[in-house]
Amino acid sequence: MKAEDNGRPRSRRLPREVRERQILDAAVEVFAARGFHNASMDEISEVAGVSKPMLYAYLGAKDELFIACVRRESTLLIETIGGAAESDLPPVEQLWRALRVFFEYVQRNRAGWTVLHRQTNSQGEPNVAELVEWRERAMVLIAELLARATDGSAQPMQPQQTEPFAAALAGAGEALADWWVDNPEHTADGLAMRLMNMVWMGFGDLVEGRTWTPAE
Amino acid sequence: MKAEDNGRPRSRRLPREVRERQILDAAVEVFAARGFHNASMDEISEVAGVSKPMLYAYLGAKDELFIACVRRESTLLIETIGGAAESDLPPVEQLWRALRVFFEYVQRNRAGWTVLHRQTNSQGEPNVAELVEWRERAMVLIAELLARATDGSAQPMQPQQTEPFAAALAGAGEALADWWVDNPEHTADGLAMRLMNMVWMGFGDLVEGRTWTPAE
DNA sequence: TCCATTACCTACTCGCGAGTAAGACTACGT
DNA sequence: ACGTAGTCTTACTCGCGAGTAGGTAATGGA
Numbered sequence A, B: 001m002k003a004e005d006n007g008r009p010r011s012r013r014l015p016r017e018v019r020e021r022q023i024l025d026a027a028v029e030v031f032a033a034r035g036f037h038n039a040s041m042d043e044i045s046e047v048a049g050v051s052k053p054m055l056y057a058y059l060g061a062k063d064e065l066f067i068a069c070v071r072r073e074s075t076l077l078i079e080t081i082g083g084a085a086e087s088d089l090p091p092v093e094q095l096w097r098a099l100r101v102f103f104e105y106v107q108r109n110r111a112g113w114t115v116l117h118r119q120t121n122s123q124g125e126p127n128v129a130e131l132v133e134w135r136e137r138a139m140v141l142i143a144e145l146l147a148r149a150t151d152g153s154a155q156p157m158q159p160q161q162t163e164p165f166a167a168a169l170a171g172a173g174e175a176l177a178d179w180w181v182d183n184p185e186h187t188a189d190g191l192a193m194r195l196m197n198m199v200w201m202g203f204g205d206l207v208e209g210r211t212w213t214p215a216e
Numbered sequence C: 001t002c003c004a005t006t007a008c009c010t011a012c013t014c015g016c017g018a019g020t021a022a023g024a025c026t027a028c029g030t
Numbered sequence D: 001a002c003g004t005a006g007t008c009t010t011a012c013t014c015g016c017g018a019g020t021a022g023g024t025a026a027t028g029g030a
Helices: A016-034 A041-048 A052-059 A062-085 A091-108 A110-120 A128-150 A159-182 A188-207 B016-034 B041-048 B052-059 B062-085 B091-108 B110-121 B128-150 B159-182 B188-207
Strands: none
Touching: A016 A041, A016 A052, A016 A062, A016 A110, A041 A052, A041 A062, A052 A062, A062 A091, A062 A110, A062 A128, A091 A110, A091 A128, A091 A159, A091 A188, A110 A128, A110 A159, A128 A159, A128 B188, A159 A188, A159 B159, A159 B188, A188 B128, A188 B159, A188 B188, B016 B041, B016 B052, B016 B062, B016 B110, B041 B052, B041 B062, B052 B062, B062 B091, B062 B110, B062 B128, B091 B110, B091 B128, B091 B159, B091 B188, B110 B128, B110 B159, B128 B159, B159 B188
16 A cells, blocks of 8 residues: 555656646746756756656757746747737837736746746856857847837937847846736736836826827 | 966955955956856955965855945046036036036946946846946936936926936936947047937937037 | 566765865064 | 853855666557
8 A cells, every 4th residue: 555645646648748838837937946056956856746757858958948937938038029019000109018018927827937047147156058049039129119110200229239238138127027926916017017107108197197009 | 486477477465455456356357257156266366466365264155245345336436427427517417418428437447337237237146236226326327417407498307207308318328338349430529419319319310410419 | 378568666986176283383582 | 361142254065856778569561
């Protein structure tokens, strides 16, 4: 009478594809909670409900596993934002949509976002290449969005203008997403609108009572 | 003929006070380059030009050493910004000065800034308390600055308005400081002015050619 | 029914790095 | 000259966690 002593009765003999997803899910969760270095393969395997050698067999060593997480999450996020921005709406509207889906993504996928955000900013890990690349793609996306927003306006912006602006905008968005954790009473839309107001109107306008509101 | 085999001839028998500074300097440097977890006490001791037990004797265990670094750097930064903002200049001008000294601090003290910034955002380390506290103080400082800037204007802002704005502003500043690393041709003043323009004017204004410039 | 393949596990090795034991050297006061 | 307080070192221990060796058991095709 050995039986399942304790814990969940480890679902057994699942096809590789399913296990890989479970492992990735667990890895994202643990990496988000502990950071790359403090996350142990043992804990990930435990959360995944699978033994450690499986991780190595399916996803490779620790940094490969981490990279797989980053790849999956960043692809999802970038495609989400890219999709929202690709339309023939006026550029301001595109920006508004992009911000909205960003905060919605963060809400639905806090762990994934944490991995992308918290780990990207903490260098010294062996992960550099993939993380740098995802950030790069995100920046290009945002910069394009901004550039389009100025096309045909009085002062079309040059890349050397939009680039730092894109960086600052991304930073503001990330900071707001962090702030959200401690102020969960706000909605994704509310956050997006706040940020839109800051970006589009600026403090000088807001103080004078000029605000931005989405078109109906 | 033992002699100094190699490397610098380790200055010997210095007073404690001096050694502590050397150790802190080395620690900040290494923590910035590698991150908390990847920094080894061995490397710090080597950079400091001192043997490992000295670190433990003078500054305590690894996390205590780290906390000492954070304390020193955050105090310096916050007092610098606080000092620049404390004046009876018009609020806009105060903000402008605060941004300027911030970027100047980052320029002069890249390693210290990296420790404060990169490590604060990467949780899972045992450092939480001190890092949370420093960020808290920084936020309060910025929020006050913003609140003052709206006093007596048409739409004085409530704390629940300034708080997320402060978070976003800080995030934008941090992101811009990061961006600076890859674009070192810019000056601290230039960066501060860019950010001031984003914060005060907003994209909508900039596109129309309305910009902010410092008063002479 | 038997073999091959694929899923999966227990139980290790082994290096790296935090932290320490135990003492050595120097300077200064008396 | 000699103790004592403070500086500083070499040379360890020891646990944690990455990665693996070597096997078991279920499934599906012949």
